[in-house]
Amino acid sequence: MPTALSRCSSPSFQWPALLICAGAVGQVLHALAVPAGLFLGPMLVAIVFGVCGARLSVHRQVFRFGQGCVGLLVAHSVSWAVLVSMAQSWHLMLVATFITVVLSALVGLGTVRFGGIPGSTAAWGTAPGAASAMVSMAEENGADGRVVATMQYVRVVCVVMVGSLVSHLLGATPGPVVAPSAVLAPDAMPWLDTLLSLAIVLVGLVAGNRMPAGALLMPLLLGGALQLSGLLTINIPEALLAFAYGAIGCYIGLRFDRQTVRYVWKRLPTMIAGALALIVLCAVCAWGLAWAMGVDFLSMYLATSPGGLDAMAIIAVETHADVGLVLAMQTLRLFGVILTGAFCARQIIRLSRV
Known part of the structure; x- marks a missing residue:
C-alpha cells in the first residue's frame, strides 16, 4: 500500500496541485490589480514547488508556445506610428543598450571582488538577458552552468x-488580459481570426527554432507584418493567453530546485544584491533616457530592465505602457548581449585576475 507521503510526492498528484495553486494565485493577484498577476502568481507558486522538492518540469515546447502567444499579443500593439517613433529614437536606444551592457559588466566584476563568485561564472551570470543562451555559452566556455542558471533566473525573478x-x-492598473481586437465587421468571423492567430504562433515557433528568443520574436514579426498589411486581425482567447502566462511563469519557477538552492545558498545574497544593484542602476539610466526622449518613466523603466523580454512585454501590455518602445529596446539588448557576451565575459575574467 502506497503511503500518503509517497502519493503526495508522485507527479500524478503534484501536477494537479501545481495547476490548481498556480491558477488560483494568478487569478487572485490579477483580481487585486497586480501587474502581470497571471504570470507572477504561477511563477511564485512554481518556485515554492521546486524548492520543496517537486519533481516537475514544464516541457520546453509548452514554454515556447507560451512565448509565441505573448509575442502575438505584443504584435497587436504594432502600428505604423510605433515604427516611426522607434525609427526616430534608434540612436538613443543604442546608447541605452550600451549603457545596460556596461552596467551589467560592472556588477559582474563587483560580485567577483566582493561576493566570492568565480569570475568565469559571474561573467555569464550577470549578463542582462538571454538567460538560456548565456547558460549554454557559459557551459561551452567551462563555467558552472548551475550557478549561471541560478544567477540568471534569480535576476529574472527580481526584475519581474x-x-x-x-x-x-506609479499607478498603472492592469487592463484586460487580452488586448482588444479591432472592431469586427458584421460578417466577420472571430473564430477564423483565432485559428489564423494560432497558425501564426505555430509557424513562428518552427521558423524561430534556431533564433535567439525566436519563439517570441517570430510570431511577433509575422503577426505584426500581417496586421500592418491588413491581412490579419489578431485575436487570442483570454483563457489561452492566461495559459501562456502561466506556462512561462511555471517554466521559470520550476528551475529553482532544492539541490540548486542548496548549492548556491551561501552566495544567494550576493546574487540577489547584484541583481537589485543592476535594476537600480538601470532605473537611474531609465530616468535620464525618459527625460531625453520625452516618454513616460514606466515605459522606459520596463524597456531598460535587465532581462526577461517576455515578462517585460506582459507587464507593458497589461499596464498600457509604450509596448513598442519596451519591445524594441529589450530586443535590441537581447541581440547586443548575445553578440557581446563572450567579449564581456573575457574582460570580466581578465580584470578579476588583476
Missing part, C-alpha cells in the same frame, strides 16, 4: 517582482 511593484506604485 520589482517591475510589478514599480508599475503598481
Whole structure:
C-alpha cells in the first residue's frame, strides 16, 4: 500500500496541485490589480514547488508556445506610428543598450571582488538577458552552468517582482488580459481570426527554432507584418493567453530546485544584491533616457530592465505602457548581449585576475 507521503510526492498528484495553486494565485493577484498577476502568481507558486522538492518540469515546447502567444499579443500593439517613433529614437536606444551592457559588466566584476563568485561564472551570470543562451555559452566556455542558471533566473525573478511593484506604485492598473481586437465587421468571423492567430504562433515557433528568443520574436514579426498589411486581425482567447502566462511563469519557477538552492545558498545574497544593484542602476539610466526622449518613466523603466523580454512585454501590455518602445529596446539588448557576451565575459575574467 502506497503511503500518503509517497502519493503526495508522485507527479500524478503534484501536477494537479501545481495547476490548481498556480491558477488560483494568478487569478487572485490579477483580481487585486497586480501587474502581470497571471504570470507572477504561477511563477511564485512554481518556485515554492521546486524548492520543496517537486519533481516537475514544464516541457520546453509548452514554454515556447507560451512565448509565441505573448509575442502575438505584443504584435497587436504594432502600428505604423510605433515604427516611426522607434525609427526616430534608434540612436538613443543604442546608447541605452550600451549603457545596460556596461552596467551589467560592472556588477559582474563587483560580485567577483566582493561576493566570492568565480569570475568565469559571474561573467555569464550577470549578463542582462538571454538567460538560456548565456547558460549554454557559459557551459561551452567551462563555467558552472548551475550557478549561471541560478544567477540568471534569480535576476529574472527580481526584475519581474520589482517591475510589478514599480508599475503598481506609479499607478498603472492592469487592463484586460487580452488586448482588444479591432472592431469586427458584421460578417466577420472571430473564430477564423483565432485559428489564423494560432497558425501564426505555430509557424513562428518552427521558423524561430534556431533564433535567439525566436519563439517570441517570430510570431511577433509575422503577426505584426500581417496586421500592418491588413491581412490579419489578431485575436487570442483570454483563457489561452492566461495559459501562456502561466506556462512561462511555471517554466521559470520550476528551475529553482532544492539541490540548486542548496548549492548556491551561501552566495544567494550576493546574487540577489547584484541583481537589485543592476535594476537600480538601470532605473537611474531609465530616468535620464525618459527625460531625453520625452516618454513616460514606466515605459522606459520596463524597456531598460535587465532581462526577461517576455515578462517585460506582459507587464507593458497589461499596464498600457509604450509596448513598442519596451519591445524594441529589450530586443535590441537581447541581440547586443548575445553578440557581446563572450567579449564581456573575457574582460570580466581578465580584470578579476588583476
